[in-house]
Amino acid sequence: MNLDPTSTQVAQFRDLIVERLGLQFDETKLGNLARVLALHAGGDSAAFIARLAAAPAPCEALHRLAVDLTVTETYFYRNIEQIRAFAEVALPACWQAREGLPVRVLSAGCASGEEPYTLAITAREAGPLGAGSVEIRAVDANPAMLAKAARARYSAWSLREVSPAMRARWFSGEGELYALNDSVRRSVRFDQRNLAQDDDELWAPGSYDIVFCRNVLMYFSPAQAQAAVARIAGALAPGGYLFMGHAETLRGLSHDFHLCHTHATFYYRRKLYAGQAPLPADFNQPPWNGVQTRPVLFDDPAWVDVIARAAQRIDTLAVAAPRAGAMPSAPAQADLHHALTCLHNEQFEQSLALIDKLPQQHADDPDVLLLKAISLSQSGALATAQNVCHQLLARDELNAGAQYVLALCHEEGGDSGAALAHYRSAAYLDPGFALARLHIGLLERRMGDAEAARRDLAQALILLQHEEASRLLLFGGGFPRSALVGLCRAELAALGAAP
Known part of the structure; x- marks a missing residue:
């Protein structure tokens, strides 16, 4: 009699697949894993798992599993x-x-x-x-x-x-x-x-x-x-x-x-x-004006944490030990918390003054540089904000937050093409960056690409409803989540799309 694998056996099978093939499957994929295990185990999952664990690598059983566990569809001149x-x-x-x-x-x-x-x-x-x-x-x-x-x-x-x-x-x-x-x-x-x-x-x-x-x-x-x-x-x-x-x-x-x-x-x-x-x-920068590729939203939470959380550690930094190993001083903790509060209250000069007072070991941290760049851009010091972003990118070239602030500066300066390129860089580096996707849709609508605007605004609407509060605080320009969601819905309605 064939028995379906138990949840424990599916979990063991998942661990073995990670170890032997390097393939990761989150909780949403356990049903497919159970199906593949049942297909290959022939009714005795425990014995199959034991054989697989003892088999040398590479082995034929692993090769057959790779066929059923990965998507192999492709075509010539893809992407x-x-x-x-x-x-x-x-x-x-x-x-x-x-x-x-x-x-x-x-x-x-x-x-x-x-x-x-x-x-x-x-x-x-x-x-x-x-x-x-x-x-x-x-x-x-x-x-x-x-x-x-x-x-x-x-x-x-x-x-x-x-x-x-x-x-x-x-x-x-x-x-x-x-x-x-x-x-x-x-x-x-x-x-x-x-x-x-x-x-x-x-x-x-x-x-x-x-x-x-x-x-x-x-x-x-x-x-x-x-x-x-x-x-x-x-x-x-x-x-x-x-x-x-x-x-x-x-x-x-x-x-x-x-x-x-x-x-x-x-x-x-x-x-x-x-x-x-x-x-x-x-x-x-793109070398010509053409159809821009929009990265697909990758929504598998079990995959490696590639989402660029450039801002989330700013608050944590205030209570974490600095790189030198010593505990941060109480004034440094208070200054960072106060700087965040000032940013939220649009008191940009006060935020910048507090950042400038930080000890050097904090002031050079990429996340503090990002906070400084945001404060500068919101205060209208666009050139200085861009310089700080470039300092940050020299330390962390894949920083999505720095790309986003650069985009804001270019958009404020009237260079929509450069702004769109930097917004797309931010969205590529961080597929979950709701505000980057929202700005892409808004710029596309302004530039007359209604179809692309509908697609990106629809994606932004989904992302906004799950965006972290800390990132909305940093990048939301003082607008609450409800206002940004409302803006996205209104733009979609104006484009004739059901929000």
């Missing part, structure tokens, strides 16, 4: 903005750095091969660089997907973003399928590897110039995600590029990368050396 950034920024820069040697590319979590083959085709289409410009390695833990990639036969649905001309150049019809050109197929080397495990050969230092690791880390536990990013950073040559999924950021994971924003998308560049200053501000 086209990133492919353009690869072709027009990353590939030429790395080609120049390599002084004519092939650029080494890794497609991590390659599934059925659409991504690495897209990169191979793109390299061939990229003007003078040509077929010999790249060496592409593609890895995945799923043997069934790798077998499909090796066959290189795809449906019309997989090629839905490929133009008819490109389809004719690189594919030939085989019944209802399309066979990839043999020269492209042979240019990609596929390996079965588990990205959640140490692998000295795969992650040898300086092995790659460009890494695509898109929509992989979202499945990892926090510890596994941090470890995976550290391995990627070590394997990337200095100045190399990392492309992640639109719902993934390095916020809270690594300080080894610059955030780049071109071609209406976000990606990362490996710092040349530890502690290197951020890239020039103009590098992070």
Whole structure:
């Protein structure tokens, strides 16, 4: 008789999946885990869990589990903005750095091969660089997907973003399928590897110039995600590029990368050396006016804490021990609490005076710098506020709060394009940042993009109802949650959308 797994067995199975595959599943995913466990256990969950725990890694049972626990749907030229950034920024820069040697590319979590083959085709289409410009390695833990990639036969649905001309150049019809050109197929080397495990050969230092690791880390536990990013950073040559999924950021994971924003998308560049200053501000601006990519709201609370909580520790800082190890003085605690109160009461000069009186060990803290930048921007000292934001970004390049305050300054100064770019940077770094999403929608409406405004304002309305009170205090400009929700509903109504 087949028995459904017990809640205890499902919990044991979840812990084992984290340990062996690095995949993280929160409480909302326990039903799916129970289904997968029942499917593979054959009625005896306890015995299957014991066998799995004792099996070596890698093993066939783990590979079969990976098939059922991860989403493998993909297609050619997915996230086209990133492919353009690869072709027009990353590939030429790395080609120049390599002084004519092939650029080494890794497609991590390659599934059925659409991504690495897209990169191979793109390299061939990229003007003078040509077929010999790249060496592409593609890895995945799923043997069934790798077998499909090796066959290189795809449906019309997989090629839905490929133009008819490109389809004719690189594919030939085989019944209802399309066979990839043999020269492209042979240019990609596929390996079965588990990205959640140490692998000295795969992650040898300086092995790659460009890494695509898109929509992989979202499945990892926090510890596994941090470890995976550290391995990627070590394997990337200095100045190399990392492309992640639109719902993934390095916020809270690594300080080894610059955030780049071109071609209406976000990606990362490996710092040349530890502690290197951020890239020039103009590098992070979109190079043309085009359709901007809006990151998908990632709402899995079990994934690594990438949401940038740039403001939440300001109040905690007043009672926490400073970095030197000594307890903060009572006046420092009182000054911070008082500064927050003054900010809330729109007494900006008093807030700034209190911040300026803080001991140096507090005054240089990123969160205190953020509080100072907010107070300056609200007082109208826009240039000084921007300078403080740049000081903060020099210390914490992925600080969503600093990007938000910069956006406020640019918007107040009449530069809507720069404001929108910084708001989008803030929303990308922190997908739960309600006020950033609200400002994006308001600017889009003002600039005449009604469809985008409706989408972003609808998302802002959801986020506002769950936004932390501390962040509303810092960034809400004195408006309570109810007023901001009302504003969002009114804007949606004016756009003809049901709020």
